[in-house]
């Protein structure tokens with residue numbers, strides 16, 4: 094199939110595209126900076142283009158003749174022109190409108206668990222509005238996916254906490270420590286998307302996607318500390334102290350946490366049993382646990398961990 098991926102250069106996109114290419118599909122990636130993504134450019138059957146999404150009929154010309162369009166564009170924190178409204182809503186609306194205009198038969202869109210136009214965080218509100226817009230597009234078979242936090246090599250969850258634990262080696266104050274999450278493996282998210290493509294049961298539906306286990310944020314950070322052999326004292330903060338910490342951290346460049354992230358974490362990022370059953374059955378998922386994947390990329394047993402040990406041994 095000819096598949097066009099928007100937002101395909103990031104964490105999710107890199108996994109998804111690699112899998113699609115290995116299945117023999119031909120991929121076009123729309124990206125703002127193709128020169129930064131050699132890892133994708135060097136794959137077979139891949140084309141990378143830069144366009145103005147809002148230019149007259151430019152997106153339509155790029156999507157014409159494609160079998161599937163996948164929209165993964167997203168930002169966790171908004172900055173300047175990259176507002177949540179712009180990246181999540183406006184781009185999603187343009188992609189749906191252009192796909193419909195040129196008769197693309199299939200559109201996949203990634204949202205987020207708890208996305209809702211009335212959610213407490215701007216991120217989730219914009220994701221919720223985008224999801225509604227996309228699912229309401231007529232004349233095209235749409236499926237949306239709402240994952241909890243996604244993990245895997247190169248993620249910005251376990252890797253980020255590992256980095257922060259390495260910086261805060263004595264005490265690690267943890268905001269929203271009791272928030273619940275059900276992290277899902279990136280390979281399972283990609284399987285869900287790929288298995289849905291020619292499955293009519295998934296047309297017009299949103300799937301909430303969760304991993305097989307639920308943890309508190311504190312448990313996940315403790316697990317990260319165990320993997321990375323960090324001795325930092327993890328100090329769980331209640332909501333009263335979490336909010337000022339989130340506001341304070343939001344001032345830093347590449348903020349490790351913002352007030353909007355805090356607002357997202359006020360609602361547990363977990364699925365109902367019915368959500369899990371529907372996704373597993375209809376999308377044929379074999380979910381991976383954290384324990385079966387994370388040690389491969391974090392800690393002593395991982396490739397980079399082994400390299401670090403050897404460097405330490407050599408005192409380099």
Ligand SMILES: NC(=O)c1ccc[n+]([C@@H]2O[C@H](COP(=O)([O-])OP(=O)(O)OC[C@H]3O[C@@H](n4cnc5c(N)ncnc54)[C@H](OP(=O)(O)O)[C@@H]3O)[C@@H](O)[C@H]2O)c1
Nearest residue numbers: 100101102103104105106124125165166167203205242243
């Ligand atoms: N990672 C998670 O835990 C998680 C959980 C739930 C939902 N999601 C959703 O899954 C999607 C992919 O996440 P990810 O972790 O792969 O994110 P990522 O690594 O940050 O990649 C984001 C992608 O969005 C594109 N993008 C960002 N701003 C854009 C803009 N202004 N115009 C056009 N494209 C823009 C980027 O494309 P270029 O820079 O190449 O243009 C990049 O490829 C996002 O929508 C995210 O909200 C992720």
